[in-house]
Amino acid sequence: MKHKHIAVAGSAVGLALLVAGCASVPDAAELDAQALAMIKSSFRAEGIATMDRLEQDLGQKACSSEAAPSEAVARQIETEALASIKWPANGQYVGDWREGEKLAQNGRGMTWTDKVALPTANGANCYNCHQIGKQEVSFGTIGPSLYNYGKLRGVKAIDDPASAAIVQYTWGKLWNSKAYSACSNMPRFGHMALLNEEQLRHVMALLLDPKSPVNQ
Amino acid sequence: MADPMRIRAQAAGDKATVRVLMAHEMESGQRKDSAGKNIPAWYISEVTASLNGKVVMTAEWGPSVSKNPFLEFAIKGAKAGDKVAISWIDNKGDKRSDEVAVS
């Protein structure tokens, strides 16, 4: 990789400069420490965007370089994430797909220009990264297409026992995406309190309800 | 005073194509400020173009024209060295005139 090459070249030049009495580029561990210090000192709290947002948990830390975490760390992240998932108390997984579509379109929330850090002030951001309903041509491609999500997975009715596994998986993925992929790019909507249970049910309906336009 | 316009007038064949960029907010009157108060409409309402001092085109604009407006049109028979002048006036009475030679 290019940066590795540069890093090596940098060290060589640094060494030469050191001999000449100038500063050199520190080693990798020292750079890691300097980077963290730089990040802390470069930001300030603004509105709801407080400085604790820079405190990394295990998964954030382990997924902060080009290199994937070790197999063991990845397993640990996924296991902890799976255990964190809160399943709907009343066993009710699905709400109104129309509300789900509104949430999917809405990319607002949690920035320093937003007034409150509450799920009710947030959108679900889905179309930023995914194709979902076919009528919306302005969709992102960071995540996979979710068009026909339920149909492709054979969901004929929400309460069909045959669909229980996919319904539960989808809830879990929305609640804490890292349960199924340690370094997933997808936010942890339930775990980080970005969406509440009712909102998650609406997004679930958008994806899984056979009547949702997503599954037509 | 308003910032200067950028005017380009290029002769090709028997006409000169004129491209104008104007520095203006073009506030629609539909927006609210952070305190929820309506921001009053503020926009260029009239534009006049002349060739060597003679008016060749006038325009009337509403608040739907975009911020920092762009305008393109062509003057027949204009040759290199001819003077193209553009002036505008906005709904607050602010105005601006600029002139270029056709290249």
Add this chain to the structure above:
Amino acid sequence: MKNAKPQALAAAVLSLAMGTALAQKTAADGIAEYRALLADGNPAELFEAKGEDLWKTKRGPKNASLQACDLGKGPGIVKGAFVELPRWFADVQKVQDLESRLLTCMSQLQGLDAALIAKTPFGKDEQRNMEALVAWISAESRGLRMNLPQAHAQEQQSFELGRRAFFFRGGPMDFSCASCHGEDGKRIRLQDLPNLTKNPGDGVGFAAWPAYRVSSGELWSMQRRLNDCFRQQRFPYPGYGSDITIALAVYMGVNAKGAESIAPAIKR
């Protein structure tokens, strides 16, 4: 833009392939057509003209122009300076980007209050002058290729810190710069996301900013671009000219080596 090729349009029109592939191509071609229509009159020109005037105008308590400002190629040399920034400046013993260097010059030459300007919100007061200055200075390097120096140890260190900052995940949505800009061929909505871990191509990514933003009708410097990236990343607020902004610019700029600068570009 890769999607802007007429062949793609022809292919989309000729293809009778069903469903999403066609819809997607048509939308991408529509956007390409929109961008082509805009390219002909970029309001950044208005800012360039103002910036050139500002550079030559005597201002501030010291009633001086910026014409003695050293942007890295010697006092008063503007052409070609932009594509070599950020770089190490011996006088301040720091790596500086265009905006932080301008603050130094405005303070030293003109006696203006750099800290006050750094604190001024984007699009207001002296920051408006900053927008005009970066528009003109970047335009003076239009068509040249990005060529950031990496000879000085501090420049190399800045690159390494920038690389680490680029991959730093945090905030309530677990985003890093790499979440959106770490792979080829991705989009948010219909906007292409340049892969900034390498040279994303001529006039793309780092080689396109500063740019006139159609959405706000303002000229955005790289400082403002990064600021809004961090806002959307749901991070706290980065200081103007703070170390992380400089380090990220070095990382992106060095990665973009050889890319032709089209700044100031026009963007959604």
Add this chain to the structure above:
Amino acid sequence: MNANRRQLLSHSATVAGLLLASGVLGKSAWAAGAAAGKGAFEARSLADVVKALGYGAPVESKDVTITAPDIAENGAVVPLGASSTAAGVKQMMLLVEKNPSVLAALFNVTPEVESSFKARVKMGQSSNVFAVVVTEDNKVLFAQKEVKVTLGGCGG
């Protein structure tokens, strides 16, 4: 407000005077507004704009061309163009059907300029856009196209 309006109107009179001097007199959108109390810029549809200017019903025509993108990446700036092959064009207009102010721009054409203009307009939502031509014998011709305004960026 009133002072601005007066200034505007007096300037409109100046423009009308200039047009008269140059041998062309199309109906002024702002002046018509003053006379009718409800001007062309306040009209809510193509038909109303044309009516506010004192002309008859508009007719769709191949002699008018509208250029506009199929999709706009941002509604704040949508590039539009109007051109015409009709003889004796005295006015051209650009309209956005679903804007609060439908009439965006009106151009008074003299024989010294081509019947072709490009400008950029704001669009609050996806909408039809119109290019309209008024000829010296007061015929009103138009062309239309639909422009889809997309949501862009992160949306926050």
